[in-house]
Amino acid sequence: MSLMTRRYESVVSTMNEVRRLRDSMGPSDPLIVAIAPLLSNLALQEEIFPETTFSVNDGTKSTIYELWTDVDGRLGLYASAGLQGKYQPPHDHRTWSCIAGVRGAEHNCYFERTDDRSIEDRGTLEPRGELTLRAGIANGMMGHLFHSIEVVEQEPSLHLHLYGDPLDRLEGRVYFDSDAGGRIKPFMTYPSLHTALVSAKELREMLEDDEEIAVLDTRELGEWATGHLLEASPAPKSRLELDVSALLPRVGLRVVVIANDNPAGHDAAHLLRRGGYRNVAVLDGGIESCLQEGLAVHDGIGTFEKAFGELVQAKNETPTIKPAGLQSMQANDIDHVLIDCRPTTEFEQFRVHGAKNAPGVELLVAVEDLDLALSTQVVVSCAGRTRSIIGAQTLIDAGVPNSVSCLEGGVMGWRIAGGEVQTGSAPQDVLSPRPLSTTRARELVEPLAESNGIVLIDESALATYLADTNRCTYLFDVRSPDSYRAGHRAGFESAPGGQLIQELTHRVAVPRARIVLLDDDGISAILTAHWVKQMGYEVCVLAAGLEGQHIVTESDFKPLVQPSPSSAVSWHAVETELAGGGVLIDCGSSREYRHGHIPGSRHCTRSKIADGLKGVDVERLLFTCEDGSVAEFAAGDAAAQGWTAAHLIGGNSEWESSGNSLTDADPVFLVEPVDIWVKPYKTNTDDTAAMKRYLEWEVGLRRGVDLTDRLAI
Helix, strand or coil: CCHHHHHHHHHHHHHHHHHHHHHHHCCCHHHHHHHHHHHHHHHCCHHHCCCCCCCCCCCCCEEEEEEEECCCCCCEEEEEEECCCCEEEEECCCCCEEEEEEECCEEEEEEEECCCCCCCCEEEEEEEEEEEECECCEEEECCCEEEEEEECCCCCEEEEEEECCCHHHCCCCEEEEECCEEEEEECCCCCCEECCEECHHHHHHHHHCCCCEEEEECCCHHHHCCCEECCEEECCHHHHHHHHHHHCCCCCCEEEEECCCHHHHHHHHHHHHHCCCCCEEEECCHHHHHHHHCCCEECCCCHHHHHHHHHHHHHHCCCEECHHHHHHHHHCCCCEEEEECCCHHHHHHCEECCCEECCHHHHHHHHHHHCCCCCCEEEEECCCCHHHHHHHHHHHHHCCCCCEEEECCHHHHHHHCCCCEECCCCHHHECCCCHHHHHHHHHHHHHHHHHCCCEEECHHHHHHHHHCCCCCEEEEECCCHHHHHHCEECCCEECCHHHHHHCHHHHCCCCCCEEEEECCCCCHHHHHHHHHHHCCCEEEEECCCCCCCCEECCCCCCCCCCCCCCEEECHHHHHHHHHCCCEEEECCCHHHHHHCECCCCEECCHHHHHHHHHHCCCCCEEEECCCCHHHHHHHHHHHHCCCCEEEECCHHHHHHHCCCCCECCCCCECCCCCCCCCCHHHHCCCCHHHHHHHHHHHHHHHHHCCCCCCCCC
16 A cells, blocks of 8 residues: 555544544533544654655745645644744634644643733733643644744654644634733734645656556646646646546545646645545656656647557558548549548538548448448548547448548648648538448447457446445546437536547546446447557446436536635626726636637636736736636636636626627737647648648657557557
């Protein structure tokens, strides 16, 4: 068992008993007496609190590490590290507390306030005893008492501090200048809370052990794309509250946070603990420490998935056709069908002339529906390489008798070769298979499932998986987004099969997790599982699909925590806000902002707001985004920093649905956008040099990414 998990389990065991005692005894001196031995026993496990993990930050005398915050906001446990000379004057806690020594010596002097409180900013103290807390010694006090603390020996100290309320939620704490009292001053209004650090060496060891682990890279997506671990899932800080619950299905999971710097990592880890994830550490030194340790760092988006696609082609010798070959087929009227397997929205943006559309794992049913002659050649295309490789090999693996190949370089390769591209689509361009086609396709996938060992499970097995507290289980509905919105099973997330294969590390943060797939045709889930299994994951298919299940249309989404309070503004008031000197800030996707934004709005990624607002001198801030969700959190952030802030209800979507227009004119960026990674064809469909570089990068992944220990192909 890893050190992280040993510490986590010891803390959980202690805090569960503390919570039981608190609930039965209530805040009282007897409660503190009962809790003291528990905290002492935890503190005596010094090996789980190594000095390298709980050190004092450079240039300071003390550092507070957050170990536990209760989701109900009524308990907080911290490890306070100190050096000789650390001193805190007499202060109160406003709640009951208990302190136990791990190592070193922390001298405590206890006081009671004895004045009549008639003078608002002054008071007197009288001593009520003193005690030096060493390893295993514990003592506590009620909230009305005061104490001073001082590290009195040369050895660095570490002490566990337990409070009836978390430190970041305690308000009104005060301290006195001297042991006798005197002037009253606010004490530690905004404590700086840290998280246990792990080194890149420790991370390497954890990635190789037998426990589940999630590595969350909380940098923005554009920053992540410049260099990341293959095992790390992107979890941008700007959307962390909205996305992380889906990424982490189990609260006891080990989570290592990567950030731009340690302070940003501590902020993200604190947020995770507020949401119930307590087995959390921060990678000391971020991605740079990985480079120094010799861990493989890769650039780009979807690196693992694209490297997998290249290896699939190499292993299976998936046939390809060059753009010139397809051009010749078109010019000479050779019997063929060209199918683009991307989602319809991407197909409409940019596609090869003459292509039809069948997204992802719907490709097999679409080919069956066409009822092709054996002489008809099938060519599969996507934007670049990966999806067309997987699509073509899917047809081959399923036993489609036609000649099947993928278009080399996809739409980008076609454009580089001078081929004509199209945008938009007509209804006849999007293939909509009939029931008979589905039946024939099902006859093809059933033997594929059997030969590849795809496990079909029933409701009993699913219930067992979900009750397993030692494994993460992800639930995905691989049908189309429209089908999902029309009705789905609660607890299953929408993840269209072809896109799940393309975005697996963006949806599944735990490589050793279990994945359960669901469909309504007996085809899509099996085809998706066929590839997910080869990608090295444990995957199974819910045999009954949606049959006999309660179907819902509402979203299962719940944010990790609620946003800090801020004002809410309707779209009716936007013009009034702007006319009154307010600034409208769009904190959503910079790509969507460029495409269309509320006139007069400026863009700033939420995680960069502190920098973006440095040059803004206004009375009031109004935040918006695509649907209002990120904006509500951003407004709460700004309000907590002292700004007068509000969020637009429903965001840009509500603005537009109310009859107002978005514009792509006059975009203003308060900071350089780092929230997206832009594909070559997203900026300029004629930038063939950028397209060529991108395709060369994809091909290079076959040699540049080592997937030896991860894949099952």
